[in-house]
Amino acid sequence: MSSLRGLYAITDSLLLAEGRLIPYVDAALKGGARLIQYRDKSHDGARRWDEAQALSELCTRHGADLIINDDLDLAVRLGVGLHLGQEDGSLAEARKQLGQAAIVGGTCHAQLALAERAVQEGASYIAFGRFFNSNTKPDAPAATPELLTEAQRRFTVPVCAIGGITLGNAASLIERGASLIAVIHALFSAPSAEEVERRAQAFSALFNPIL
Ligand SMILES: Cc1ncc(COP(=O)(O)OP(=O)(O)O)c(N)n1
Ligand SMILES: Cc1nc(C(=O)O)sc1CCOP(=O)(O)O
Numbered sequence: 001m002s003s004l005r006g007l008y009a010i011t012d013s014l015l016l017a018e019g020r021l022i023p024y025v026d027a028a029l030k031g032g033a034r035l036i037q038y039r040d041k042s043h044d045g046a047r048r049w050d051e052a053q054a055l056s057e058l059c060t061r062h063g064a065d066l067i068i069n070d071d072l073d074l075a076v077r078l079g080v081g082l083h084l085g086q087e088d089g090s091l092a093e094a095r096k097q098l099g100q101a102a103i104v105g106g107t108c109h110a111q112l113a114l115a116e117r118a119v120q121e122g123a124s125y126i127a128f129g130r131f132f133n134s135n136t137k138p139d140a141p142a143a144t145p146e147l148l149t150e151a152q153r154r155f156t157v158p159v160c161a162i163g164g165i166t167l168g169n170a171a172s173l174i175e176r177g178a179s180l181i182a183v184i185h186a187l188f189s190a191p192s193a194e195e196v197e198r199r200a201q202a203f204s205a206l207f208n209p210i211l
């Protein structure tokens with residue numbers, strides 16, 4: 001398992017259409033992304049399997065981890081991690097089926113009580129958001145950066161921040177205690193794989209400031 005600190009790149013089926021999924025994720029990994037989440041809201045089981053399998057191999061080659069969004073069965077079949085939201089099923093059941101070594105994350109919106117429950121159910125990280133205006137999920141409930149400070153103080157599992165994160169605002173969340181910065185649009189809206197790599201490097205560098 002890679003360390004749960006750094007850039008957490010989440011795929012988007014629109015931004016990564018037309019053959020961009022694998023080259024853009026490869027570029028994110030070359031740029032230092034430590035976690036990749038496969039987030040695809042379609043019901044095309046065969047394509048989802050093929051894409052997730054290809055991403056799993058890519059992550060293994062880069063020493064990174066793949067997380068599947070929403071779909072416990074797919075995560076079990078591939079033997080990779082899982083992210084669940086509040087409406088996506090039980091974290092405890094996911095932990096039981098995936099085993100102790102798996103990365104299992106949970107959405108906690110802006111509520112420490114949800115994080116408390118996620119940790120009790122065996123979450124490997126707790127995700128809060130959205131912190132800024134999000135292109136991908138504009139209607140997600142809003143969270144404030146102060147929440148990260150409190151979450152880091154209260155919990156021992158890594159804290160993940162998501163929602164509208166860009167190269168311009170990510171540092172403020174890391175300073176507040178975010179160990180993982182989850183990004184879709186500011187990473188994968190790039191016009192080329194080279195630009196994705198450059199952006200991923202810049203996000204990753206925020207975790208290793210030159211002193
Ligand atoms: C790292 C991370 N945090 C939060 C979410 C959101 O999960 P959820 O609330 O289930 O919403 P969808 O992503 O399923 O639309 C996430 N995916 N990843
Ligand atoms: C999938 C998701 N969940 C959120 C939450 O707040 O739980 S915000 C979000 C979208 C993140 O994409 P972008 O980096 O483009 O804003």
Ligand SMILES: [Mg+2]
Pocket residue numbers: 069070083084085086088
């Ligand atoms: Mg979900």
